[in-house]
Amino acid sequence: MGRSVLVTGGNRGIGLEIARGLAEQGHKVAVTHRGSGAPEGLFGVQADVTDSEQVDAAFKQVEEHQGPVEVLVSNAGITDDTLLMRMSEDQFSRVIDANLTGAYRVAKRASRGMLKARWGRFVFISSVVGLSGGAGQVNYAASKAGLVGVARSLARELGGRNITANVIAPGFVVTDMTDALNEDQRTKALAQIPAGRYAEPAEIAGAVAFLASDQAAYINGAVLPVDGGLGMGH
Numbered sequence: 001m002g003r004s005v006l007v008t009g010g011n012r013g014i015g016l017e018i019a020r021g022l023a024e025q026g027h028k029v030a031v032t033h034r035g036s037g038a039p040e041g042l043f044g045v046q047a048d049v050t051d052s053e054q055v056d057a058a059f060k061q062v063e064e065h066q067g068p069v070e071v072l073v074s075n076a077g078i079t080d081d082t083l084l085m086r087m088s089e090d091q092f093s094r095v096i097d098a099n100l101t102g103a104y105r106v107a108k109r110a111s112r113g114m115l116k117a118r119w120g121r122f123v124f125i126s127s128v129v130g131l132s133g134g135a136g137q138v139n140y141a142a143s144k145a146g147l148v149g150v151a152r153s154l155a156r157e158l159g160g161r162n163i164t165a166n167v168i169a170p171g172f173v174v175t176d177m178t179d180a181l182n183e184d185q186r187t188k189a190l191a192q193i194p195a196g197r198y199a200e201p202a203e204i205a206g207a208v209a210f211l212a213s214d215q216a217a218y219i220n221g222a223v224l225p226v227d228g229g230l231g232m233g234h
């Protein structure tokens with residue numbers, strides 16, 4: 001059955017691949033963007049997840065277009081890496097606001113419709129770094145670890161209503177985010193990955209599609225690493 005899906009940050013990178021994958025399966029898929037416009041074939045709504053009013057307006061548009069959101073993929077995220085000694089409070093807060101508080105904003109807004117429908121799927125895109133930490137990533141790792149607490153709390157709050165909340169923890173994925181890594185970081189990362197390569201965005205999308213499906217109805221509060229063995233299941 002085609003579900004009403006919203007993917008935050010679905011205009012490019014991993015989010016776009018997730019959105020395309022779910023659309024190919026016959027779901028009605030909307031994505032948020034911050035001014036780039038909607039990718040071809042997908043319904044786009046403009047929203048910055050750091051702004052609750054924009055989030056609310058985006059949900060209203062999605063509801064009018066394809067019905068209340070049944071599957072929420074909270075994917076929008078940023079990095080702003082530097083060592084703790086040099087990390088300003090603003091750098092810390094900005095990343096938390098986008099990656100963690102942003103996920104709270106969209107999850108809260110989506111929960112309304114899911115509760116009414118007594119069915120829902122939350123999938124939060126975290127990171128291997130949220131579980132293992134990362135030098136120079138205190139802000140990012142904290143935001144990604146926080147998503148595990150969010151998902152598990154939602155699983156407890158809403159699990160009795162056919163609503164699941166799970167986390168995917170990707171390792172290194174080929175996107176603009178990893179393009180920004182330097183050669184040294186890249187070589188070190190590859191040496192740690194049993195698969196010996198980065199993931200393709202489609203490999204993250206496959207895991208999302210499974211968690212969003214009816215087959216995954218009994219999986220709740222889980223953290224699913226998709227990292228080529230980097231975290232060894234954590």
Ligand code: NDP
Nearest residue numbers: 009013014034048049075076077127170172173175176177
């Ligand atoms: P990209 O940098 O390629 O894309 C990030 C996406 O998030 C863009 O669509 C961007 O929108 C959106 N976004 C960022 N901030 C906001 C905001 N405040 N409001 C709304 N949208 C926002 O990243 P990836 O595709 O690589 O990453 C997607 C997710 O996967 C992120 O959460 C990231 O942390 C996570 N991840 C990525 C890994 C990787 O190796 N690439 C590994 C592990 C996790 P815009 O186009 O407007 O900038």
